[in-house]
Amino acid sequence: MKHLFSAGFFYLLCMFFFRPSAHAQFTMGAQLRTRTELKDGQGAPLPQGSSPAFFTSQRSRLYAGFSGYRFKLGLTVQDVRIWGQDASTINKVTTQENNGLLVHEAWAEIMLLDTVVKNRNLSLKIGRQEIMYDDSRLLGNLDWAQQGRRHDAAVLKYETGPYTLHLGAAFNQNKENAAGTVYNPTPPGNYTATTNGGTMYKSLEYLYASRKLSAGTISFLFLSDQFSKFHPDSTGVKIWDKGAHTRMTTGMYFNNTFNKLTLTAAGYYQFGKNANAQKLSAGLLSAAFQYQLCKSFSAGLGTDYTTGGVNAAGKSHAFDPLYGTPHKFWGYMDYFYVASGFGNRGLQDYYLKTKYKAGSKFLLTGDLHEFYSASEVIQNGVSLSRKFGTEADLVAMYALTKVISFEAGYSHFWNTASLTSAAVKNISNAQSNSNWAYVSINIRPEMIFNK
Template sequence: MLFFTPSAWAQFTVGAQLRTRSEFRDGQAAPLPKDASPAFFTSQRTRLSAGFSGYRFKLGATIQDVRVWGQDASTINRTTTQDNNALILHEAWAEIMLLDTVVKNKSLNLKIGRQEIVYDDSRLLGNLEWLQQGRRHDAAVLKYETGPYTLHLGAAFNQNRENTAGTVYNPTPPGNYTANTNGAAMYKSLEYLYAGKKLGKGSLSLLFLADQFSKFHPDSTGVKIWDKGVHTRMTTGLYYNNTLDKLTLTAAGYYQFGKNANAQDLSAGLLSAAFQYQLCSTFSAGLGADYTTGGIGTDGTSHAFDPLYGTPHKFWGYMDYFYVASAFGNRGLQDYYLKTKYKPNSKFQLSADLHQFYSASDIPDNLSRKFGTEADLVANYALTKVISFEAGYSHFWNTISLTSPGVKNVGNAASNSNWAYVMVIIRPEMVVQKLGITN
C-alpha cells in the first residue's frame, strides 16, 4: 500500500529555547517597606517546538517548562502544584488552507487550537513574551488576506472540564498568575474582529473585541459563587503606525463599554501617540504619551480601562508598576515618556527610557496625582544568531500618592526602588526543507 500511495513534499521544523534570567528586586512592581529586604532569584524557561507543513495544512506545537532555580529538591521528582508553572503545553494548533494554492494573492485559513494571538504592537493582544510563562489562548481564528488587506475573526469558549450538563465556568486562574493584564478573572468566552491594511512602512487597523465573564453572587463568607449567564465587555478602536523617511509615527485610540467582570457598568478609554526620529544611522530618539481613564463615576460607572490581553511590560515602564499583577486602585494612568535607542552595529543595542507617571483620576485625601518617575536602561548583545545576552537596570522615584491606601497601599514605603536583571537566551532551530510523505 505504501509503495503505490502517491507521495508529496512537506517541511519539518524543530526549535528550542533556553532562557535564564537572574533578577534583583528591590521594589519591582511596587515599592517595598523600608524594613524589607530585596529579593534575588534565577528563573528559567525551556521550550521545545516543532512545526510541520504540507499541502494545504500546517501543524505547530510548543512544550514549555518554567521554574525557579532551587524550587525542586534535587533528589526527588517534584509533583506539580498549582502555585508553580511547571510543564505545560504552550501551543498546539493546526492551520488549514481553505483556498487552493492556485488562487493568487488570496488566502482563507482556519487556525484552531492552543495558540498565541498577537496583533499590532501587542498593546491589547500579545503573547506576554517578557513573562517566562507567556500567554496563549484556546481559540479558533478564521483569517482572510488579499494584497495589503487582512480580515481576521476569532472566537474562544472556555470550560473547566467535560460537563454532563450546564456551562457554568469558574474563571479563577490556577496558582498565583493573573488571567489578564489587570489581574482580573479569566474570560468565559471571547470574540473579535480584526481588520488591517498595510501601508508604505506601517499599518492601519481596526479592532472590535467582546469578552464575557461569568456572573456570580457572594456566599455568607464573601466567597464568589459562579452562576449561569455572563457580563459582556466590549472594546473597539484604531491603531496606526508608519515610517515617513526618518520619522516613525504611532497612534492608537480605544473605547471600552458594557459591563466588566465585577458587574459594573463600564465607560473607559485609551489614547496613545508617539514619534521616534532617526537622528543618525546609529541613534534615534522620540517622545510619547499614553492616557488611560480610571476611577468610578457618581452613578457607579467604572471608568477604569483594562488593556485586555496585551504585553504591558513593553509600554508602562519595565518595573511593571501599572497594568500587571500589582494593582494601583483602578486610578487610570498618564504616562509621558522619552525613549532613545543606540545601535552601532547588528550585534549590540542600548536603549534608555524615562517615564513620568500621573494618575488619571483624583487620589483620596486630596493627594497629588503624581505617581513618580522611572528610568530604564537595557543592553542587548548577540554573540551568534543562536546565542544572545540581555541586561537591564531600572530605578523608580515614587511619591506618597503612589503608596497611599487608595493606590498601592504600602505602609512605611521606601521612596526609591531598584530592579536589575541579566538574561541569557539560546534559541537553536533546524529546518528540513523537503520531506517525503504519503497522502
C-alpha cells in the first residue's frame, strides 16, 4: 500500500507544479476490495472427507486519468494478495520480496481528428489496457477475479453516429531479444491467459464493428490469435519454436429491449489451429430473454451451447471462449471455462435468472442452471449420462453510499458421476454436493479536477 500512496502523492505534485492546459481534466481514485470466501468445492468437487478452505483476498488499486486537447492518459496500479500471505516482517537480506504489485493499465489515447469535428471520432489507444466488448463473453476485463485481465495492445477506433469500428493488435515477447521472436507463453510465475486455463497468445488481431439500436446493440467480431509452435523434448516438456499456429473466431451478438422484454442472442464459429496444434472446428450459440414483470422484479430463461470433443481424425470441436468473463455466464461456482478444465467436452447450459431491485441501493439475484455435456462422456468403453449437474446461485448487493458497497453470495452445486469421471474432471471419491459462500466489501472513492 505504501507504493500506492507514493504514486498518488506523485500525481498530486504533478497537478500542482505542471498546470494543465485549457479544458483539461484530472481524475484520481482508489479501490480497496476485500472478499472473504468459504470454499467447499468451488471450481471442482472435493474428494470425500476434504476440509473447506477459508481465506480473505484483497485488491488495492490506485488509478489516475488525465485528458487534454486531443489526448487522454490512464494509469492503474494494483496490489493483489491474500491476508497473511506475507510475514509481518520481511527480512530483505535472506528473503526475496513477494511482488504482488503490478501495473494493471498504462495507456494513452490520441485523437487523430480535431475535437471540434462533430459526430465523428478517430483515435488510437496504445499501451496496457482492458479490452471489453458487448456482454464480455469473449472479450472482457475479468473484473470478478481480483487480478483482472489486461492486454498490451494498440487499438484504432472510429466512431460516427450509432456506428463503431475498432481494429486491435498485440504482439507479445518475453524480453528485449537480440534476435528472433520465439515466445514462451507460460513463463514461470505467470497467470494463464484464456478463460479456461490456456496458454498466452503470441499475437492477436481483431476487427469489431457495431451499431447502436433503439435500446441495445448489434455487433460483429473477427478475432485471430496466434500461439507459439513447439516440440516436446525427451521428457515431454514443450520446447518453443519459431512460427505460430493461428486460430480464428468470428460471429455476431445482438441485444435489445422491446418495452418490458429484453432479448439477447449470439453465435460464434472458431476455426484454424489451437494452441495444441490441433485442427479446429467449433462453435457457440446463445439465446436468452428477460421480462420486467414489475418495476422491481424481472425473470428470464436462456440457453448456451458450446461444442466439444475430438473426432476420429484428431480435429478438435472444443470451443474456447477466448479472453472473456466466464464467471458471469456459466455459474458462479466456476466449474466450466475457468481454471479447472472439464475435458473439452463442450457444454449445454439451460438457466433461469431472476432479479429483484428494491430502490437504488439493494439488489438481489437468483439463478438456476442445468448443465449437460455437449459431447459423449465415455469411461472404460461405457457411455455415461451427459448431465453434469445442477447449480443454484444467490447474490445480494447493498450500496451504503456511492463509495461503499457490500456484496454477499451463496452457491450450491449438485454434481453427477459424469462430472467427476476420468473423462471430465477426474476426481476420485468425489462429494456429490459442493458449496461456496463469500462476503465482499468494495470501497471506491474518486476525485475529479477540472480547469
